[in-house]
Amino acid sequence: MDDCIFCKIIQGAIPSTQIYEDERVMAFHDIEPQAPVHMLVIPKKHIASMAEAEPDDAELMGHVLLTAQRIAREAGLEETGYRIINNCGKNAGQLVFHIHFHVLGGEKLGGLNSKG
Template identity: 45%
Template structure:
């Protein structure tokens, strides 16, 4: 098991886990770029969006529901937040385990 996110999911590496169930785990990003910066990952290793198949749909749906729940718990649901998934080198994916960034707590810059 070389993937750091797989290790966090399994409890074999440090991560400030805020949510975990049978499909997904959410934890704080160790290099936050916003006051609230969480990562939401499927528990099963999926390298990127390019590796998603139909069997992954329950976990992907759960990731969005957990994002909504955590945004409310962090007090950013009303003011707004950003969800982002980076894919591949050019997309800025640093860890090759599919993950969703939940960013908020300040006004986000426009993309583009």
């Protein structure tokens, strides 16, 4: 998409602090971190949100989540824990309409049921 900031990052038109890249995904640090460690994982294929993902995207979405696991491990978050978040739609807080997953950690994260 011509006006998608994440597509522009993938194309190299907008700089990012890249953590990981392969032929299907890219990961980079969030420019407005909400935790000491805040990274984003995005597929290179433009999919507006989880609501737009198709059954044919299942393998790609699995790869995105395994990439989130990988970068969390490489960031040293595996032992203390981390959160993976996907906001789907405006009311859920999605600001960029290119599916992406936030990986947060580096401190005790609050806000969700602590029993979960």
